[in-house]
Amino acid sequence: MLEIIDIATPRAYPPRVSAFTRRFWSSLAEGRLETTRCTACQRFSFPPKQLCPHCWHREVAWAPLSGNGRLYAATAIHAAPLAFRAVAPYRVGIVDLDEGIRLACALLENLPLDSPVRLVVLRHPDGPLFAARSVG
Numbered sequence: 001m002l003e004i005i006d007i008a009t010p011r012a013y014p015p016r017v018s019a020f021t022r023r024f025w026s027s028l029a030e031g032r033l034e035t036t037r038c039t040a041c042q043r044f045s046f047p048p049k050q051l052c053p054h055c056w057h058r059e060v061a062w063a064p065l066s067g068n069g070r071l072y073a074a075t076a077i078h079a080a081p082l083a084f085r086a087v088a089p090y091r092v093g094i095v096d097l098d099e100g101i102r103l104a105c106a107l108l109e110n111l112p113l114d115s116p117v118r119l120v121v122l123r124h125p126d127g128p129l130f131a132a133r134s135v136g
């Protein structure tokens, strides 16, 4: 389970939720990070996909992710796009999860590259987002 942090304001740019990705977002709201995993080659995809982007197999299953990884890249956004102007400046990073997934998300702290990080759930009134913070 990921730590859940309550945020008072709605998401600046809410994600588009499809019938297929609804499960990802409802699990995330409960502190569970999940994605799809190919039933043939066993590789994970992120974001969740209905077919395997590695071997094109058409059968995938939902699988839990640890949320643990390392910080691959990071930056601070000062000149933000209009939707994010109210929350600027903010940090974003690219995280390599232990399961081999590379994803982009908000960073809650200024961390050196290659730091161990853990994903957390940001529980906004209109739905969840995920972000990364330092371990411990």
Ligand SMILES: [Zn+2]
Pocket (backbone or CB within 6 Å): 038, 039, 040, 041, 042, 043, 052, 053, 054, 055, 056, 057
């Ligand atoms: Zn595959």
